[in-house]
C-alpha cells in the first residue's frame with residue numbers, strides 16, 4: 001500500500017457523506033434547551049429504518065458474498081470495522097422508474113431535466129474499507145491467529161466510538177472481531193441519527209454512571225457496561241434524557257432494535273440477517289414508512305451543491321479569481 005500499487009475506484013456519491021448531510025440536525029440539537037424541543041425538527045424515523053436496512057444488507061453481502069440463500073463457495077467473511085457517519089456515503093439516484101402514466105412516452109415528465117424531484121432517492125453506501133479484514137486460515141498454527149490482537153485500536157478516549165471488543169484487549173476476556181462487531185457499527189449509526197447528534201465518543205448511557213463528569217460511553221470497560229444479567233439498556237440508552245432529548249420522538253421498536261445492536265457482549269447482539277428481518281417485519285406492519293423512506297426532500301438532508309456537474313449539462317467554467 002505504501003508504494004501506491006493499489007488503487008480503488010468508486011462511483012462518486014453525489015449526496016456526500018452522512019456526517020455532512022446531518023450537520024444541520026447536529027447543530028440544532030447539541031445546544032438544545034428543553035423548552036425549544038417542540039420547535040426543533042428531527043430526522044424522520046422512516047429514514048433511520050431505511051439506513052439500518054441498507055447497512056444490514058451491506059453487512060450480509062460482506063459476510064456471505066450474497067443476499068441469496070445459496071452460500072458462495074469459499075467466500076471469506078469480511079469485517080468492515082469502521083462503520084461511522086463519515087464512511088456512509090449518500091448517493092442521490094434516480095428512482096427506478098415505475099410503470100405509470102407519468103412514464104408513458106411523450107409524457108410531460110419524460111427526460112432527465114423534467115424528472116420530478118420526488119423521482120430521486122438516497123442510496124446509503126458503506127465506504128472506506130481502510131480497516132477491514134478477513135480471517136486467514138491459521139489451522140496449521142493457531143497460536144499465530146491475529147484476531148483480535150492485530151486489529152485493536154490504540155487506547156484513546158475517542159475510540160470509545162468503536163465496538164468494545166475492537167478497542168480493548170484484555171487477554172482473559174477478549175472477544176474475536178466478527179460480524180457482530182459491525183452490527184455494533186449499525187447501532188452506532190442509528191444511535192447517532194436518533195439523538196440527531198454526531199457524538200465523538202459514540203453511544204453513551206444516560207442517567208447512568210458518569211466518568212469524569214460525562215455520560216459513560218457504552219463501549220468503555222466499566223462494570224455498568226459489563227453487567228449482563230440486568231443491563232438496564234431500556235432505562236439508560238436512548239431514553240431521551242435532557243441531554244439527548246431528540247430520542248423521545250422515536251418509536252420504542254426502533255430504539256429496542258438499536259439497543260440490541262449496541263449490547264456490550266457481541267453474543268447478545270443480533271446478526272445482520274436478524275437485523276434485516278426485524279426491520280422488514282416492522283415495515284410490513286407499518287407500510288406508510290416504506291414510501292417515506294428514501295425521499296431526499298422528505299429527509300431534509302443537506303447535500304453538496306454540485307449542480308454545475310449535472311450529467312449532460314454544460315459546465316460553465318469560471319476563471320479563478322486573484
Ligand SMILES: Nc1ncnc2c1ncn2[C@@H]1O[C@H](COP(=O)(O)OP(=O)(O)OP(=O)(O)O)[C@@H](O)[C@H]1O
Nearest residue numbers: 010011012013014016017086087089127128129130
Ligand atoms: N465515492 C465517493 N463519493 C463521494 N464522496 C466521497 C467518496 N469517497 C470518499 N468521499 C468523501 O471523502 C471522505 C473520506 O473518504 P474515505 O472515508 O474513503 O477516506 P478516509 O481514509 O477516511 O479519509 P480521511 O482520513 O480523510 O477521513 C468521505 O467522508 C466523503 O466525504
Ligand SMILES: [Mg+2]
Nearest residue numbers: 086087127128
Ligand atoms: Mg473515512
